Amino acid sequence: MDVELRHFRALVAIAAEGTITGAAARLRMTQPALSRTLRQLEQRVGAHLVERSTRHLRLTPAGEVFHGRAVTILAAVDEALAEAAASPRPLRLGYVWAALGEHTTPLLRAWRAAYPQVPLHVHRIDDRTAGLTRGDVDVAVLRTVPDDERLHVEVLYHERRHAVLPAGHPLADRSELDLADLRHETIGLVETETATTSPDLWPAEVRPQAFVETNNVDEWLTLIAAGGAVGVTPAGTAHTHTHPGVRFVPLTGVAPVPVYLVWPRRLSHRRTPDVVDLARRVVAAGTR
Template sequence: MSGLELRHLQVLVALTEEGSFTDAAIRLRITQSAVSRTVTALEAVVGERLVERTTRSVALTPAGVRTYRAAVQALAAVDDVLDAARGRVRPLRVGYSWSALGRHTTVVLRRWRAERPDVALEVHRVDERDGGLARGAADVAVVRGEVAAGEGLRVQARTVFAERRMAVLPDGHRLARAASVRLDDLVGDTVLVTSYGTTTLDLWPPERRPASTLRVDNTDEWLTEIAGGLAIGVTAESTAVQHPHPGVVFVPLADGGEIDVHLVWPSGRAHPAVADFVALVERVVAGDQRLDAAVALVDDP
């Protein structure tokens, strides 16, 4: 495309991720007016309006979203070219929206460092359903539940384990000391939901659902509101491992079913270390499952 330059893509990515012309300028160490001129120049090159500008915020148009995603991938490809020329591999970025790999997380990270010291690992929590994969914030993402690729993104996925659902209650809740609960036990409560989680009212039958929900933006708010007795939650078992919280009790949900946990990565141009990371996760999970089985035999001969 005639006239397209890397600086155009760098400015669009910075503007999208920082959310304002001022912050994009600070990140790129250029002036705010230079950011604005570069975006205007990019729009002229592509022949589409990419950014809706207001006095308080910046929002991408549909064409802007598509261009941003492609720009992230293009800049990563440029980094790959430079790394190849210099004989190195850029860090592998692992994204997740909550709970990472649960109880397997620490073992995976330590094993990776021991087995692949040549490739740094970066772990990022991104409060999005796909762990930041679609917008290029991750090379491989931990995704719970349904795998849905973003617009224009083709992905590969591997299911690495499944985990049961848990009810998440304030410690003074009427069911906090129960051995397990059922969905029907929770219909009188307000349920917390997030934009990236797997909990919706569709878990309950249409004729018997909780009367209300509250939406929160992140896991910290979710835990704080539950601990404060404002609502209850439903989550994957890994949350109890990764996010213990004073004042919050995790109780098995007997009829909640299981949530599949997948590793997902772009199918077109994957990071060269993705295959090794997926294989390592599968080995760690298999080893932990064998250990669980051996412990069960000892406990129940």
């Protein structure tokens, strides 16, 4: 039996979802059918690719190697099909919640002017690599460093942190604040793998006593707008998530947040180096 594209897609889906149930739903197939497909692949390869000792599946070392190849192969097939149809496959840029902040629109416009034949699609995907390790995007903007040797990570620029306050808050009209100004406030946190704010951001002597957790940036903004908390976030949030009920005030005396551009060492799109180069130039022009 030869290895088919369905075998590659099965392994990539399992790696992305971590369970047979989730992967089967992602591929719109039954769980028994997916399990059979995985067994067929392992028999053909002659190695175990998925560790089944826990309820949450994970790739074996051989599976990690095969997964990297599978993502590259599937991307190449998609690109070949698009080219055969005289329509280049879009280059996909993923982000978790803030993209490139003020540089996002300039990058998209510059790309359209320089490469009108290749669409650049932007996707918000709420996982630690914005869909990169799942093969859903070709390059990602992140504000936390992924621990994955298959990825190339570059610091593109640094963003100032802002306090996020309900409109009408006594501090909302200040031109600047520092962390000590927030010591008596309830702090809203976004509890995800990509969060850039935690209680440890504050020195112990001015650390607030009350923190409340939310599941995503939308819940977090709603909580703040309703007066239930204040927050701290990189400046890019203000550009990507405008909200009439909150005010963003720059913070002083706290380290800025690195903004990373991340892409696979095995490129999934041949235009990835072009968007990386263009992003560097757009950011450099915007920060002069």
